[in-house]
Amino acid sequence: MALLWRTFPIVLLCQVTLGKVTASSGPSGGVLLPEDWVLLHVVQGQIGGGNYSYLRLNHDGRIVLRMESARGDADLYVSDSTLHPSFDEYELQSATCGQDSVAVPAWFRRPVGIAVYGHPSHLETEFEMRVYLDRAVTEDPFTELTYPTEEGAGDKKPGKKLEEEEEEEESVVWTILIGLLKLVLEILF
Structure with missing residues (x-):
């Protein structure tokens, strides 16, 4: 009985925390986002296993890319030196089995090349990428x-x-x- 009373507050705390994280719905896809982030674009697509889909980012400032694979497994590669990054040539990457996220610094040269790679473990991958502008970042004058x-x-x-x-x-x-x-x-x- 004493063990039950010790674990009850922990379970209650976990439920409250999870409730706060999943309670938000709407443009952020059910995840709480900082108030300073502005949604710029939502990109949805399909890609075959072992193939790339290329995008180009022209927006200035610190940009946050958040990609969710609805089916399959999409990976994200970003470069400011080539418009066709790959898993061999990139500056930033996120290659997880879940949500992929990359923060593109404001000092990256524009246009920035973005590659979405469909992992070959799946014949086809469906993804949704949300592009946010992070207005909270103040630029350091020395980065200019x-x-x-x-x-x-x-x-x-x-x-x-x-x-x-x-x-x-x-x-x-x-x-x-x-x-x-x-x-x-x-x-x-």
Whole structure:
């Protein structure tokens, strides 16, 4: 009897929590969403197993993609460097058996390529993707800095380019030091 009274509050708490999560219905598909999210699009589609369906995102700002597989298993791949991302070439991905979700940063170059992949474990997959604008995100003024690429165009991925430049500088320094060492060894021997 004492065990029953100990577990009762836990069960009641779980039921109340689940009731709050599933009580919401409407445009969010039964899931509570932040108030700052604005629904931009709802995309529904079908895709064969092992195939891709490509979409293009042009909206600015932080965009959240939430995809639910109604039947089968759809995976999500996102890239700002190609309009045809795949499971070999992507920047962001979500490949779960349930709901897939990806947050596209505001600094990604537009247009952003989106690929929906139908997992080959199913002959056909039906999916629904909801596209939200996250208005709560305030932009960091330092993310607007551009870094030159080999083509001379601006690239808004600061971390990647800085690391490559540092490695290149280290490489030049090591090349010079090794050259000097060889010269000294030639003179001595």
